[in-house]
Structures are given as C-alpha cells and as structure tokens.
Amino acid sequence: MCLPSPLFKDSYSVILNDNEGNLLSAKIAEDGQWRFPESSRLNSKFIYSILAFEDEYFFNHRGVNPVSIWRAILQNRKAGKIISGGSTVTMQLTRLMRKNQKRTYYEKLIELILALRIELTYSKAEILKLYSSHAPFGTNVVGVEAASWRYFGRSLSQLSWAECATLAVLPNSPSIIYPGKNQERLRIKRNKLLYKLVSSKYIDEETYALAIQEPLPQKPFPLPNKVRHLLNRALAENPAGNNFKTTINSEVQNRVLEIVGKHASALKQNEIHNLCVLVLDVEKNEVISYIGNTPIRDNDPHGEDVDVIMSNRSTGSLLKPYLYGFMLNDGQLLPNMLIPDVPTQIAGYVPQNFDFTYDGAVPAKQALSRSLNIPAVKMLQQYTVNKFLDRLKQIGLSSMNRSADNYGLSLILGGGEARLWDMCSAYASMARVLHRYNKTETYSVKDWKKPHYVLNDFEKSQEDRFKETSLISASSIWLTFEAMAEVGRPDIDASWQRLGNAQKIAWKTGTSFGFRDGWAIGVSGNYVVGVWVGNADGEGRPGLTGISAAAPVLFEIFGSLPKSNWFRMPVKDLKSVSVCKQSGCLASSYCVETRSERIPKNSNVSITCSYHKPIHVDVTEQFRVTDACELPLNMKTISWFVLPPVQEYYFKSKNPLYRALPPYKPGCEPEIGRSMEMIYPKAGTVIYIPYELSGEQGKTVFEIAHREASSTVFWHVDGTLIGTTRDIHQLGFNPTKGKHMLSLSDNTGETLNIPFEVLSEKK
Numbered sequence: 001m002c003l004p005s006p007l008f009k010d011s012y013s014v015i016l017n018d019n020e021g022n023l024l025s026a027k028i029a030e031d032g033q034w035r036f037p038e039s040s041r042l043n044s045k046f047i048y049s050i051l052a053f054e055d056e057y058f059f060n061h062r063g064v065n066p067v068s069i070w071r072a073i074l075q076n077r078k079a080g081k082i083i084s085g086g087s088t089v090t091m092q093l094t095r096l097m098r099k100n101q102k103r104t105y106y107e108k109l110i111e112l113i114l115a116l117r118i119e120l121t122y123s124k125a126e127i128l129k130l131y132s133s134h135a136p137f138g139t140n141v142v143g144v145e146a147a148s149w150r151y152f153g154r155s156l157s158q159l160s161w162a163e164c165a166t167l168a169v170l171p172n173s174p175s176i177i178y179p180g181k182n183q184e185r186l187r188i189k190r191n192k193l194l195y196k197l198v199s200s201k202y203i204d205e206e207t208y209a210l211a212i213q214e215p216l217p218q219k220p221f222p223l224p225n226k227v228r229h230l231l232n233r234a235l236a237e238n239p240a241g242n243n244f245k246t247t248i249n250s251e252v253q254n255r256v257l258e259i260v261g262k263h264a265s266a267l268k269q270n271e272i273h274n275l276c277v278l279v280l281d282v283e284k285n286e287v288i289s290y291i292g293n294t295p296i297r298d299n300d301p302h303g304e305d306v307d308v309i310m311s312n313r314s315t316g317s318l319l320k321p322y323l324y325g326f327m328l329n330d331g332q333l334l335p336n337m338l339i340p341d342v343p344t345q346i347a348g349y350v351p352q353n354f355d356f357t358y359d360g361a362v363p364a365k366q367a368l369s370r371s372l373n374i375p376a377v378k379m380l381q382q383y384t385v386n387k388f389l390d391r392l393k394q395i396g397l398s399s400m401n402r403s404a405d406n407y408g409l410s411l412i413l414g415g416g417e418a419r420l421w422d423m424c425s426a427y428a429s430m431a432r433v434l435h436r437y438n439k440t441e442t443y444s445v446k447d448w449k450k451p452h453y454v455l456n457d458f459e460k461s462q463e464d465r466f467k468e469t470s471l472i473s474a475s476s477i478w479l480t481f482e483a484m485a486e487v488g489r490p491d492i493d494a495s496w497q498r499l500g501n502a503q504k505i506a507w508k509t510g511t512s513f514g515f516r517d518g519w520a521i522g523v524s525g526n527y528v529v530g531v532w533v534g535n536a537d538g539e540g541r542p543g544l545t546g547i548s549a550a551a552p553v554l555f556e557i558f559g560s561l562p563k564s565n566w567f568r569m570p571v572k573d574l575k576s577v578s579v580c581k582q583s584g585c586l587a588s589s590y591c592v593e594t595r596s597e598r599i600p601k602n603s604n605v606s607i608t609c610s611y612h613k614p615i616h617v618d619v620t621e622q623f624r625v626t627d628a629c630e631l632p633l634n635m636k637t638i639s640w641f642v643l644p645p646v647q648e649y650y651f652k653s654k655n656p657l658y659r660a661l662p663p664y665k666p667g668c669e670p671e672i673g674r675s676m677e678m679i680y681p682k683a684g685t686v687i688y689i690p691y692e693l694s695g696e697q698g699k700t701v702f703e704i705a706h707r708e709a710s711s712t713v714f715w716h717v718d719g720t721l722i723g724t725t726r727d728i729h730q731l732g733f734n735p736t737k738g739k740h741m742l743s744l745s746d747n748t749g750e751t752l753n754i755p756f757e758v759l760s761e762k763k
Helices: 044-054 066-079 089-097 105-121 124-134 144-152 161-172 183-199 205-211 228-237 250-268 320-329 364-369 373-383 385-394 404-413 420-440 457-461 474-484 546-560 645-654
Strands: 014-017 023-027 243-245 274-281 286-291 338-341 360-363 506-511 517-523 527-534 574-580 594-600 612-618 635-641 676-680 685-687 700-706 712-717 720-726 730-733 738-746 751-758
Touching (some): 044 183, 228 286, 338 364, 364 474, 385 404, 420 474, 420 517, 474 594, 517 546, 645 676, 712 730
Parallel strands (some): 685 751
Antiparallel strands (some): 338 360, 712 720
C-alpha cells in the first residue's frame, strides 16, 4: 500500500527541443514506446477536455468520488458484469502505476487506498501532469505530448479545441479507437465531448460549430528528426538525460536544412555523399544550427549516420590563418612583408602551390588571402612546427596529438586532422576576444571556452576572469580577419563588394590531399559558419575542393542569417610603424618609398628591409660602374630593390614594373657577385629518375636562375662538360647512380657547386 518513488520507473524516449522548447528530434524508448518525459506544462484546452470526459469533479474530491463509485456499482450489478469502474483521474493514475492489473473489487480497493495516498502527496496539478504523461493514446504512443506530435505533428500547446478533445477521449479505450482505426466512432466521441464543453460554457457556440467541422487525423505523423546527430551526441555525453533543451534556433535550422538538402542533391551527381554544417552565435557561444551529415538517405547507405562535425578530417589549408595570426602576435611577421614563393625542397619534402605556379615573392597578407602553399611552408619553417603545435592545442585543437617530427612542415597543408567542431570553436573564440577588447580593453578566459548546445543556468552564471593578455591579441586577430576578408569569393558571390548591403566575411577554405575533404569556414561579426563536404569513407572525387563544393554552401547560409556588422578596429591595441612600400618590412635608410602601417602594439618586430641595397651607377643611371672604370666624381650611389636570383626569376614574370639591376657599363670589370642561384636540384638533393612507359629512363631537368639571362652558363658534372645554356638556363640530363657534383660557371667567372645523389640505376 506504499507509494513507490518515483511513481513510474518506465524508460522514456529521448527528446531534443530547440531554444523555445519545440521538438526537434526524438528517439523511441527502450521498450519500443513513444513515451515522452513527463510534461512540465499542459494546454488548458486539454485540461478542460480531459476533466470533462474523465473526471469533471476532479478538483472537488480527494482521489475518490463516492458518487461515481456508487453509480458504477449499480451499473455493474444491473449488467451482471463489470462495465464501469467509477474511477477518478487519480484512481486511473494508480492503475497506470500498477501496470493495469486485472479489474476486480480487490484491485479497486487497492486503487482507492493508493489514490488517497497520492492526493496527500501530490498537488492536483502534479497529478494531472503525471496522468497525462503516462496515459495510453493508442498503438505505441504513451503520454499526451507524444500523442500530440504523433497524431497532429505539433506540440500540445499549439492544438485547437477539437484536437485537444480528440486526444482526451483516446485513453478511455486506446486499443480500440485511435486515429486511423474506427474513425467514425472516434468522431462521435470527440463531438460528444465538444458538446459537453459548450454546454458547460468552456467554449462558445461558434467555437463548437467550427470544432466539429475539423477533420480527424488519418494516421500517425513521423516525429521530427531535424538534429538526429546532435540527439545522439547529447545522449552519449549525458547518458542519464532524456529531455534536452538546446540552443538550436528552429528557424535557422530549417533554413540551413533546406540549403544543405539542395546542395547535397547536386553533390551526389558527382558521387559526393556527405555534407555537414555548424553555425555558432559568437556572442552567446551557442550552437544555433547543427547538421552532422546530409539529410538525404538512399537505399544504398553512404555513412549518413556518421556525425562528421565530431570526426577528425584532414584540415587542408584551414590552419594558415592561425599561423599568420600567431606570427603577427609574436613579432615574427608584418602584414605585407615579402615571403619567398619559389620551387622549394626541404629535407625531401617538396610542397607545391595549388596551381603549380610561383610568384617569386609575395606579401604575407596576400599569401594568406590567395592560400599559397609554399609561402605558408616557409612561414612555418621560420615559426617552427613545435611552437605552432603548442599554440594550436592552446586554442582548442585537441586532435593535434602527434609529435612535431611526425607532422613535419606538411602540417600547414593538411598533414594534421581536426574536427569541424574545434575549428569553428577556435574562430568563434577569436571573434569574441576581439569583441570583448573593443568593449572593455580586457581579455577573459571564458572567451576560449567551447560552444555549448544545451541550455542551462550554469553556463550563464559563470563569472568572467579577466586578464591583460590573450592567447592571441585583439590586434593580431583583427589583422588576420582583415586578410581573410580579402579572399576571392566563388562566382555566386564574386561581386559582393559592389553591393551596398553586402556584409564583410572573413573566410577560409581547405582541400585535403587527393580531394577527400572540402572545407569552408567563415566569420562575420555575429556568426561562425563551418561547412565540410566529402565522403565519410574518405573516397576522393575530382572537383571536391573547398572553393567549389563547400564555399557556395557557406555563403548561401550567411545570406540566410541576419546581417552582421564588421569587427571594429582595436585602435588601442595597434601601433603605427614605417615600412618599406616594396618589401613590407620595417623601413631601412635605403628604402625610397615608405608608408605607415598598423601592427600589434606589443609586437617586438625587428625585421628591417634587406632588399634595398646601395649600388654605384654612372651619371645617366643606365649602367652600374666600379672605381676600376669610372672616376668617383662620375659615379652616383643610389638605392635599388634587389631580390635574390631565384625570387627575381619568377617575380619579374608576374610584376612587369619590377626593375632588374642595370647592366655593367661596357669596359667595366664587374665584381663577381651572387648572380646565379640553383632552382633544382638544391644542394644535397637525392634524385630518383623513373622509367617511362616506353621502358626508357627519363631525364632530370636541372634549372638555375641568372640575373643576366643573356649570360652563357657552362654545366659540368664531376668535371665533365655536359652542356651550355643561354637565355633559358635549363638542361635535361640522365646521370648515373651515385653521388655527383654539379659545377656551374658563367662568362663573368662566377661559379656555383651543387652536390647531389642519384638513386635509380640505368638498365
């Protein structure tokens, strides 16, 4: 006769609601029932309906209605069998609690006693909620909220009088009458209840007339399944939970789902089957849209159940902005400082730009906006992989857990793996740091917390702990975002700058080796959007690049979000320095043109321009001269912008205004200087020469850069002349296996010696 605690120990469905309490996704209970967790509130229309049908004197008794009991006894005696129980809602609750024991007078006595106990323990409102949450509503539907979604596709709070009346009559005989079965009997019972409601003045005549005209549901609706991957994640991270109120914004989620569905259909034509999207609110640090994988399901599955947002995938070029920001922050870089962009070989590692071309030298800011690979590798080589890895871990990229030697310089080009969750989190943290500094000129540890997707008071009540420095300064973040905002957008958004209402977005794409992963992540003032496109099984596809597959999704999503204002410049965290206009380095005394440039205030940068050099020319400034052929009175010393030979070789092809050094005046004995530089092979290179399809061994093309292209260069290998070049200094050669010495000399007497080794052997 004692009440169990709790009254019900049933398993419940796991439900996920949006930030306003609306159902997003649900998972059926372990016993196969759609049984939602106990309702926190009931629709008043349903309360009036259920009480009018089941227990109109509910608020006037203490669990037992003697009048109803006596009436039931008389009816049963007249019929010769039990046809009425005279049960109140509280007594029916006891039957549900005891799993519908056989209907006998002894069981009725137990129900009476337990009903009295329940009335002494729980309030009337609590009893109504308990009953409504555990009453059967036909098929495998238990509880009024689950019934509302299954039969009407909406929350109980959104139902009409006719719909609430329909639900109210179902628990009376749930196995016989429910939507889709005995529809006419259901209609009669519903309309009879509606007539009772109008007779009792709960509804007016007009409402009654409209209500009886409403159609009945014909069959159960499928429950919403808009964030199935987030539901599984919430359950995995909170095994004891079954009712999650999330930060998801349903309007945003629905718009993003529509965009993802459209692009997923198009991508499937190229056998690209998976796509995921994450949208974060920067200021609140909340997830407002979460699509762990494509919503499209085929008969032939392609890993759609994998939550790719939480999967490690090759990053491609996504880490380049972090490196740029760290180097600015640490005083190892200036925004427009020239970075070499030439054929590069570092300990056997040969990076290539995506388009296989070279600029010779390129400003760091432009190298980032164009996502050039070789400058990024050069920058990482300067910054060191060890230091970069440590900083990545500090900003939350926990999946970078291998050693620096294991990653090597390829880390910056996709040699490491990360989760979209962590990447978006880091960008959102950077945006929050910048916003906070502009408001308070302080930093907070809270800005670097991971975003949350479950609403709770703990997150909101946490106090900030302010400090004077951050993992990366506000000025470094602002300069990085400014560089990212200059990235050329895809065709669909290419003319954004000419549109008066277009918003500025800092964004970056990434494409992994073998076209396995396409990424795009963007940051506006208020939002971070992350997109990944590819195949869950890692299969690469032609055309699967960040710019072609992921970026169009990114910009369409940004277009569906409220417009954001761009980040304000953190003026007090910046200082102005004088830089060389051509090299982007701190101006030296030889720099002819300078300009003022903003850099981080705490940057101790000391990179002075080394490209401008003094040279001696004649009075016409057309020829270089030396004191061996010209009187000092006839000589002028001027400053000249000079790139190293290999950089100059590629730079002048992309920059027609570049002025090469003037030639020496005829008759002047030139100083032997550094006019030649090896492009391939570099000193110590190990070469493997493959065999062609014809069976013949191929040739290795050796190449140098010479300031004076018209000079004649003599090529010797191990002391033997193998050829001469003029104008174009390339030579094809097939050396034997072993170590060799390549010796070069030009007609001025300058020499260059390059040791190399050949592994392959001639047949």
